[in-house]
Amino acid sequence: MKVSTVTGPGTTELLDVDRPQPGPADVLVRMRACGICGSDAFYITIGGISPRQGCTPLGHEPAGEVVQVGAAVTGVSVGDHVVINPMAAPSGIIGNGGAAGALADFLLIENAVRGVSLEVIPDHIPWEVAALNEPMAVARHGANQCSPKPGDKVVVFGAGPVGLGAALAFKSLGASHVAVVDILPGRLDKALQIGADAVINSAEEDVVQRLIDLHGEGEAMFPGKPGTDIYLDAAGVPAVVTTALSAAKRRATLGIVAVHKEQVPVDLVNIMSNEITIVGSMGYPDEIFEVTEDLVANWEKYALIVSHTVPFDEVERALQLASTPGAADKVVVTFP
Structure with missing residues (x-):
């Protein structure tokens, strides 16, 4: 062979x-x-x-x-x-x-x-x-690491395969609203087709203001923060981390599933004062066949990826x- x-x-x-x-x-x-x-x-x-x-x-x-x-x-x-x-x-x-x-x-x-x-x-x-099945298990683990609760409002940065898989995972786990951010219109169209509730073109729109429009305002030390509960970085771009942390309300979660190829500075006073949780995600310790049931049930959506x-x-x-x-x-x- x-x-x-x-x-x-x-x-x-x-x-x-x-x-x-x-x-x-x-x-x-x-x-x-x-x-x-x-x-x-x-x-x-x-x-x-x-x-x-x-x-x-x-x-x-x-x-x-x-x-x-x-x-x-x-x-x-x-x-x-x-x-x-x-x-x-x-x-x-x-x-x-x-x-x-x-x-x-x-x-x-x-x-x-x-x-x-x-x-x-x-x-x-x-x-x-x-x-x-395997890359969607990576996406599922990324979503699971963020410990979503039913009704949470979520934003996923990056509409590549893992980002789209994570959007599907969050919907499956009970998120009430999932927005997807990218700069490519074709990818954003695909995000809507798989079931994202909204998309944001970060090259043309103010991401933070759009999230406020979509998710309302959240509690924070300073006003003007979206009511978004979970931010997931599936893009691996430093600006994503900077945007998410500057936007995060009190006790929001930032998950990192993308690979970053350079160091990203963070404002630890902001993280501390708003009690923001940052969690990494690697592989799929338990999700390799957890995702299979959803893949089978919703295969037509996954096929779009x-x-x-x-x-x-x-x-x-x-x-x-x-x-x-x-x-x-x-x-x-x-x-x-």
Whole structure:
């Protein structure tokens, strides 16, 4: 079979490797779709990640069809459609420095346990939507970290895949109003299509005033603060943190799910005096299959997040497309 592999700085190749053979506790999955993440572009740039520098298999957003089931595995059958937890692989995180990557014809699920390493999904869910399970778990964890309460008013900065997924998560968790901020009209249109209550173009509008218009005024040491309960940074731009903290009312929460590539100064007196909570979010300790139920129930909304599908035999083009700023929102590689 073939697997997309980082073989050096800025270089990937489709390598021929032996098809894995499952043991009694394993499941073999024929890949049907795998999303491309921003971290894939980073791994390519640096030539792979330890301990597989120079030979790092790619792909950690997998969905596929079970083709072999070990004798000791229960709850999984040949032909099942599954989503996979890349973090659970005993030989290392799938597509993140582990022995296997999901941008491959087949993927071996070692010590396969339903609800831990993989989960079965209905056959009617499109493969490219199923491949969103992993990044949507990242978005769900970001929302969960903010501890939303029913009725909370929320603003999400950044209408990329994780930001849109977080907007869906907040709605699922009972938020009464979710606004999404971005500078690209196409992304804002998509946010409305998936169910955001309002959108704000920060290149053209005063974000704080629009939030006051949408969420009313909130209690704070100084007047003029929106009644927004939760601010989520899914953009990774310093101005987002500055705007959110300057706008935050008393006891508001700022969640950080985006990767920041430079330090961001903060006003600690403001944080202290308004008792603002800042919480980080990384990965999905518990959400990898928590999000699956919502993904299945609302798959048509999640489908809007996918901007491009590219066949596996053109995976190099898919990786290039995903790494080109502004060229695509979410690229998913599909398999025959």
